[in-house]
Amino acid sequence: MWEDVRFGVIILTGRGGVSDRVLGLELGADDYIVKPFEPRELVARVNSVIRRRDQLAASAGTALSNRACFADWTFDSGNLMLSCSDGRQDSLTAAEAGLLLALLRSPKRVLSREQLQGTELERDDFPFDRSIDVRISRIRKKIEADPKAPRLIKTVYGAGYLFAADVSWL
Secondary structure (H helix, E strand, O other): OHHHOOOOOEEEEOOOOHHHHHHHHHOOOOEEEEOOOOHHHHHHHHHHHHHHHHHHHHHHHHHOOOEEEEOOEEEEOOOOEEEEOOOOEEEOOHHHHHHHHHHHHOOOOEEOHHHHHOOOOOOOOHHHOOHHHHHHHHHHHHHOOOOOOOOOEEEEOOOEEEEOOOOEEO
């Protein structure tokens, strides 16, 4: 969910002890500034964090392709198409493609329904929403040889779903 978020964290505080600075940086801050500080230094540090985030985003964008290969399938997220090695092709809806992409980006890792839904659905009926299950079922019908005994997208009862195949990005 947080993979695509690009922001920096700068801790601005009056606590300047070494243990405070180390703890702040270990918890994920990009920078740590102790008061009093020069405003020009703050601006320079903010610009430095922005540059690092932009460089990281650019390198991630070039490193991660929009085509994934798994089992006998190739998924092109640019045009929402699944292609099988036997020549079959099938298109996915945007919701199905987003869900499959989330699974492909975290192979062999259990993802909960909440992780798969992301933050797009903030409703009162969220705990009872079964739209993820319906989408998984539709994807299974397209990619599994036997959707009732899935090999690629496995259900982990009480936890979520697991994409069981190896994934390579082209």
